[in-house]
Amino acid sequence: MSQTDISGKLGRVRDAVSARDWRTATALCIEILKQDPRQADAHLVLGLAAAEGGKIDMALRAFDTVLKIDPARFDARIQKARCLVQAGRPAAAEQEALQCIEPAEHNPKLLDLLATVFSHIGKQERAGPLIQRAAELAPQDISILSNAAAIQLFLGSNREAAATLEHALQLDPAHARSHWQLSKARKARDSDHCQEMEALLAQQHASGEAPVYLHYALGKEYEDLERWDQAWKHYQQGADKQRQRLQYQASEDQALFDTLLARLDERWLTATPPTPRAHTSEPIFILGLPRSGSTLVERIIASHSQVQSLGELAQWPLAVKRLSNIRQPGLFQPAIAARADTVDLQRAATQYREEIAYLQDGSALFTDKLPANFLYLPLLARAFPQGRLVHVYRNPLDSCFAMYKQLFADAYPFSYTLGELADYYIGYHRLMAHWRRLLGDRLIEVNYDQLVREQEPQTRLLLESLGLPFETDCLEFHRTSSATATASAAQVRQPMHSLSVGRWQMFAEQLSPLKQRLEAAGIALE
Incomplete structure (x- = not known):
């Protein structure tokens, strides 16, 4: 194959990638x-195809090959960082991403990807200037x-976000994700935006994710x-459409x-x-169901002053x-639970500490607010x-409704039908009762409803329960400037209120x- 033939095939490769035809x-x-094992572009595309198919180890090998051929290929390095995030290696992802900031400064697509990497590893403050530059x-x-x-x-820059989204919608009034983000960035004062979105929904071409967002x-709003009544109608239709898009078996969660409980x-x-x-810095694990007040x-x-938010x-x-x-x-599944009682906990704790070290500033305590950690209490x-375990809960019906009306990214697939949501809550309630019996005073519990009232x-x-003066x-939490990458990001910038109670x-x-x-499961609703 001549160099001309290779160039022609690389052109066809680019066309196939543009069409997302990864097989071709x-x-x-x-x-x-x-013909030419040192064609870096071909290795790069093989890596992209492997990543698209969820074969992260294969993708990482391909990107490493590109970098051996040409260490200056920062596009491959950014893709490697993205895959390291997916592989659960955030510290390594950061090391790769940091090397790409300067060489990517004139490429908006790569800056966008780089900002996404930093956002996913919890470095929102570094992601912000990069995505701003890309925009x-x-x-x-x-x-x-x-x-x-x-x-x-x-x-926490809600006004800036709203302005960005309004600009995006001027360019493309049908961009459904931007409409959804705008609804989160500000409180609706009139029905003008609703009328725009209703008109979009009425159009026949709204398909895929678009109707869900709308x-x-x-x-x-x-x-x-x-x-x-109109709010419920749209929450229900959105949830129904989202559930149709998911491959979820409720029996898996019940088995979990x-x-x-058995192990x-x-x-x-x-x-x-x-x-x-003993360690100089200890975790405060804050957990419970999503949308229960943990943020x-x-x-x-x-x-x-003694605590860092991670x-x-x-x-x-x-x-x-x-x-x-x-x-x-999947991170939470029956197969893992079946071996949970055999896990070397010292090794697990060591791995955990090593992987989060890149985020820490030396504070005596740090927070880890992954709701689903309640499964592993x-x-x-x-x-x-020496760690602290904080379980946050609220009225069961408020808790379930708050989950039902939230469009989550990839998590909590049980939350899109009332039946599956009820079954999951019952399982959670039963499990937490078991953990209380096991852990006693080790478990610190916070009732959201009491907290907002008092x-x-x-x-x-x-x-006091955490051992902190x-x-x-702590009463002016809404003034804290650190980033919050959760569905509750907008709410926690406000003073405490009881509007959702x-x-x-x-x-x-x-x-x-x-x-x-x-009620049939014996759960108290008041």
Whole structure:
């Protein structure tokens, strides 16, 4: 194959990549590499194809090959960083990404990708200037503008995010994700935006994710306007459409609960000694169901001078998964739970600490607010004997409704039908009762409803339980400047309020099947 033939095939590879025809692109790259094994572009595309198919180890090998051929290929280095994030290696991802900031400064697409990497590893402050630069270089690129707004929301810059999204919608009035983000960035004051979105939904070409985004945005804005029936209609339609897009088996979660209950019992706890090592910095794990107030509690605690906020970290469930030798997708699944009682907790704790070290500033305590860590509470208690375990909960119906009306990214697939949501809540309730019996005073519990009614006394009690002296900054949590990369990012920038307490009652009729399921399971609803 001549160089001219190789160049022609590389052109066809680029066309195939543009069309997302990864099979054709892969076949062409293999032909090229048989003739010239040092064609960096072909290795790069093989890496992209492998990453697209979820074969992260294969993708990393391909990108490493590109970098051996040409160490200056920062496009391959950025893609390697992205895959390291997916592989649960954020510290390594940061090392690669830092090398790419300067060489990528004139390429908006790569700056966008680089900002996404930093955002995913919890470095929102570093992501912000990069995505801003990308937006300045490509002010007509809707995808970049949408990503810029997402990071602005994480950083608490709601006005800037709204302005970015309004600009994006001027360029493309049908961009559904931007409509959804705009609904989160500000409170609706009139129905003008709702009318625009209703018109978009009425158009036949709205397909894929677009209707889901629009329904959730409409639900939120109609709720802002206290038009309850219209809000519910759109929440329900959005949830129904999102559920259709997911491959989820509720039986898997029920098996997960059953397995944890059976494996992590009194006998296991008695036979498992705490890991003995002392550390200069200890975790405060804040957990519970999503949308139950854990972000608010995290902001209160992280406003203390002795505490650093590290956000939602996946490093603990990743460490448990690695040491259980389970390779199938997912961090919380029955196969992992079946081996949880055999995990070397000292190794898991060491891996966890090594993976989060790049985020730490030397504070005596740090927060890890991954809600689903409630599944692994006994493991955390034994692996971190000096750590704190904070479970946040609220009224069951408010808790369930708050999940139902939220469009999550990739997590919590149980939340899109009332039946599956009820079953999951019942499983969670049963598991938490078991953990309380096991852990006793090790478990610090915060009732969100009490906290918002009695802010200062409940805050004082929480800090005392954590072994921290009271500081008035903890009452002014909304002034804390650190980023919040959660669905609650907008709410925690506000002073404490009780607007969401009892919110489910506005939808009591629609939620009655859920209420009946919870009551039948013996769950107190007041």
